[in-house]
Amino acid sequence: YACFWRPDELVKISGILHMMGLNNLSGTVGQRIEKGQHWMFSPWREITFVHAVQQPLSKVLGKNYPEIVTIEPERDFGDNFTLLNTKLMVHGPSTGQIDITADWDEWIDDVTKPAVEITQSKGKVVHFTTPYLWFEYIFGPLVKNNIFPGLKHIFNDTKHRFVNYSIIATTRYREYFFNLIQEKGDTFKLTTEGNTVTKVNILSSARPVAPQLEYVIPTFEWNRKTNGNKTVTGRISGLRIYMKRPWYSSGEGQQLGVILYMPPVTDNIPGSKNTTFTTWGTDPTKLSAALPNKNTPSLNHFINLKQENKDIVATPEDNTAKVYVAAFDVKYDTDRELYYADIMFNIGVAYYPFVRLALAAYQKHSVRKEKTDCCISPIVQADYIQIPAPRTSSIDVGSSNNQVTVAIGGTLPKIERASFNGSRVEFVIEPLDIAASEETHISIHKPIESYQYTLQINDVNNYIFYHSHQFNLPSEYASKPYRIKVLEYELITYDPLKPNPNPGNVVFASMPKKERLVFADVYEVNK
Incomplete structure (x- = not known):
């Protein structure tokens, strides 16, 4: 002036x-x-005339400020931090400092607690002051020969997370509002919040801990459909693997992986050499159909396995050896206080095949570099277990309503002698005098009618059987409630109390037999 x-x-x-x-x-x-x-x-x-703004400008000439334009995490094996290669846009004339904050879900499986806890964690990644006329900030190798390294976010562990990153700008002119700040306190806002980049994938940098197997049991999936007077029920079987706590040693998204054999591809990809993998085979006591793949299942032999849950990974024992992984989500059983995963194989027409699972904790969101990775834990093996054969049953009520056809079908091994290794089906029709309770079906009266049949050699065609029987019930059962039980028993020889005095002269027909219930279904009619 x-x-x-x-x-x-x-x-x-x-x-x-x-x-x-x-x-x-x-x-x-x-x-x-x-x-x-x-x-x-x-x-x-x-x-100098100062236009002291209370908050940094958020939009100038069509550009948004502050803004995280790009954020790319970078992690190496064993790192307990991640480098964030980042590009930021900041309105320098109105901004005095920048804060990058983070929040994410932390999966904590404390065995002293009833179940896993998901807590929200927060932290400040970086804080820096800004030059007056600097609008663009680039950290890390997003541009060639950049002298500024990526922003370092320290987690103090190697786990995988999905992290949300936010940017906050603080006004350059805080000292001009000293009296207003004292008067209004926190209600006098001096910051402008920019965008939030959600679910930034921070990879796990270490292998998960091996699963602690508790036991494996068969599971059954039932599907019943009714069309008019006909009702059809299908049952297929799978396996449920129970595991002890804790889980999530590699962070959010840890799954159970079934380890499968991978044949050699090239000299550089030798396949599953010297590696433990899942095997299966038919029951040696049965003349069963062969499995779809002779000794080892493949990725194509799982039912409803999504493409995203198929992978090729390096083994912990040898980083040059590769295996296929079929990954399955893990759930928590609050009653047993165990984790479990359900898997289902396509066993074709094989009858009760044996499977020995090779299992590992699997984290798909893991560091992968130089043809190796840290996706799976050390491999553990389960005991052999049999997969029950699929079955269908049906009832078809005739037009007179007191005539009903009951049927059963499924896979069987080849029958050489029905009296030695056959199966027996039984259809029982009984009064519905006591309602079903907790899947228990009881009747205090004698059956209305029953039917038994031992399957013969000619009943099995290409390892598949189908058998039906028509009942003509008393006329009152055209409207009176009744129950139909569909049962199948496997005939097996058993060891008698006394050993066979002449083991070299075995007569199969005279050997003692026992029945093992392998299928049961129930229908309630006119209920």
Whole structure:
């Protein structure tokens, strides 16, 4: 700014004017003095006008501020931190400092607690002051020869997480609002919140802990459909693997992996050499159909296995050896306080095949570099277990309503002697005098009718059987409630109390037999 003297005062009181030997303002010098243009009489000063904004500007010329434009995490094996290669846009003239914050779900499986706890964690990744005319910040190798390293986010462990990153800008002019800050406190906002980049995938950098297998049991999936007077029920079988706590040693998203053999592809990809993998085979006591793959199942032999849950990974024992992984989600059984995973094989028409599962904890979101990875834990093996054969049953009520056809079908081994290794089906029709309770079906009266049949060699065609029987019930059962039980028993020889005195002369027909119930289904009619 500039200043000038009033003309009459300048002549009267200015000592500098008299020192210069001037007593009036005539002439060129006097005119400049009168206009305030002579530095000895009216020196100039620079004034900076500050547009002090309470909050940093959020949008200028169509650009949003502050903004996380790009964020790419980078992690190496064993790292307990991640480097965030990041590009930020900041409105420098109105922004004095930048904060990058993070929040994520933390999966904590404390065995002293009833179940896994999912807690929300928060943290500040970085805080820095901003130059006045700097709008773009790039950290890490997003541009060539960048001198600024990626932003370092320390987790203090190697787990996988999905992290949300947010950017917050603080005004450059906080000191101009000192009185308002004291007066209004936290309600006087000095920051502008930018965008949030959600679910940034922070990879696990270490192998999971091996699963602690408790036991494996068969499971049964039932599907019943009714069309008019006909009702059909299908049952297929799978396996449920129970595991002890804790789980989630590699973080969120840890699954159970079934380890499968991978044949050699090239010299550089030798396949599953010297590796434990899942095997299966038919029951040696039965003349069963062969399994779809002779000794080892493949990824194609799982039912409803999504493509995203198929993988090829390196083994912990040898990083050059590769295996296929079929991954399954893990759930928690609050009653047993155990984790479990359900799997289901396509066993074709094989009858009760044996499977020995090779299992590992699997984390798909893991570091993968230089043809190796840390996706699976050390491999553990389960005991052999049999997969029950699939079955269908049906009832078809005739037009008279007291005539009903009952049927059963499924896979069987080849029958050489029905009296030695056959199966027996039984259909029982009984009064519905006591309602079903907790899947228990009881009747205190004798059956209305029953039917038994031992399957013969000709009943099995290409390892599949189907058998039906028609009942003509008393007329009152056209409307009276009744129950139909569909039962199948496997005939097996057993060891008698006394050993066979002549083991070299075995007569199969005379060997003692026992029945093992292998299928049961129930229908309630006119209920």
